[in-house]
Amino acid sequence: MDERTALEPILGQADNFLAVLERVSRVAPLSKPVLIIGERGAGKELIAARLHFLSERWARPFVKFNCAALNEELLESELFGHVAGAYTGAARARTGRFELANGGTIFLDELASMSLRLQEKLLRVVEYGEFERVGSSETIKVDVRLLGAANVDLPAAARAGRFREDLLDRLSFDVITIPPLRERKEDILLLAEKFAEGMATQLGREYFAGFAPGAQRVLLDYEWPGNVRELRNVVERAVYRLEHARQVVERIELDPFESPYRPRARAGTDEARATVPLGPGREDRAVTDSDPALPLDFEAAVAAFETGLLRRALGEARFSQKRAAELLGLSYHQLRGLLRKYRLLDAETGTAAESAAR
Incomplete structure (x- = not known):
């Protein structure tokens, strides 16, 4: 991203979004680590770019990397570099992203996907500004501002032992949470x-x-x-898809896959048992058309069937609870009661749905 792209105005007039931009402006001049939290597609990279280009490091490198893109070995090499022969296939030395960002800013997206071992190495860079390339004992010093991003609850991940608490403490000088578009x-x-x-x-x-x-x-x-x-x-x-240049948009197609000729999964196939995700922190369960074998626990089987229907309706309704209720022939409040019964509705989701329905 070049300077002109990074400094393009970020559009938004909602009070909660303007508050985010104000917070960005306040923390940008400081060479402190910042965590950016938000759902997918919310604009975390744009916020990171704004933090960099409003800082004194604006003329220095701005390096971006997605930590979920590679396995542990390749991720370590990408971030910290390696010497020739460090591992199979490493025919020549490689400069890591932290060296490339020296004097500037590095933005690491999806931090929660990083292994605990690499988190320890990252903590050392944040704390002391030093690291070793893979396969080398030579210490390299860098001056880099770290911006991290995640779309999960990092404190919860730390409590569960999936994210280092000391790294979380070090990274969270300030935490900027981007409100979802809804x-x-x-x-x-x-x-x-x-x-x-x-x-x-x-x-x-x-x-x-x-x-x-x-x-x-x-x-x-x-x-x-x-x-x-x-x-x-x-x-x-x-x-x-407008046929004429001066035509007004009258139809909004939310699902580009929707078609009367869309292939449908047959009962009992892997496709029919595909899971319907309900968001971060949820355990996805299969929605299946197959009949359960007898004998069985009747109440548990009914609960599994109702849960499957709820998940399927929510998936087809693109998580609109009002639409899901219509698909199931229920009132909005009946659907909400079932979601609470099966614990498919946490406090955050419930608040968002209620405000959207008013």
Whole structure:
């Protein structure tokens, strides 16, 4: 990302998002580590870029890396480098990301996926600014500001022993939590207009004619589990599919896979037993069409069946509880009662759903 891209205005007028930008402006000048927490597609990398380019390190390197992209051995090599012959396939020496970021900022996304051993090595870099390349005992000193990001509850991961508490303490000089798009209703149409105008420009059109009232309602009513990234994809697709340059967007297609000819899984197949994820921290269970074998625990079997239906409806409704209730022929409050009964609704999810339904 170059300087011009990084300094592009981040659109948003919701009070909770403006508070985030204010917090970014306050902590940016300090060469302190910052954690950025947010759901997928919420804009964690944009916030990291803003922290870097508003700091005194703005003219120095800004290095970005996703820690979930590689296995432990390759991740260690990517971050800290290696010497020739350090491991099989390491024919030549490699400079790591921390060396490349010397004097500047490094942004590590999905920190929670890093092993405890690498977390210990990362702690040493944050604490003392030093490390060794893989296969070498030579200590390398660097001056790097670390920005980390995660879409999981890091304190909970630390309590469970999956994340080092001392590293969490060291990284959390400040923690910036980005509100999901469903909690920034004021920003949805603002961002949609920006993405639509950008797509119209790519298509060589003079202007974007706008969204019809029905399309606006769809955009505002949807919960956007993929946040800003999903909104951008949906809007750009809608503009791309317009037949005429001056045509208003009347139809919003939230699911590009939806079709009467869409392949359906047969009962008993692996596809039919595919899990429906309910978000971070949830244990995904299979939704299956197969009949359970007798004898069985009747109450447990009924609970499993109802839970499967609830998960399936939520998945098909893209996590809109109002829509899921309609799919199951239930009232909204009946659905909420079942979600509570089977502990499929935690406090955070419940608050978000209730506010969206009002």
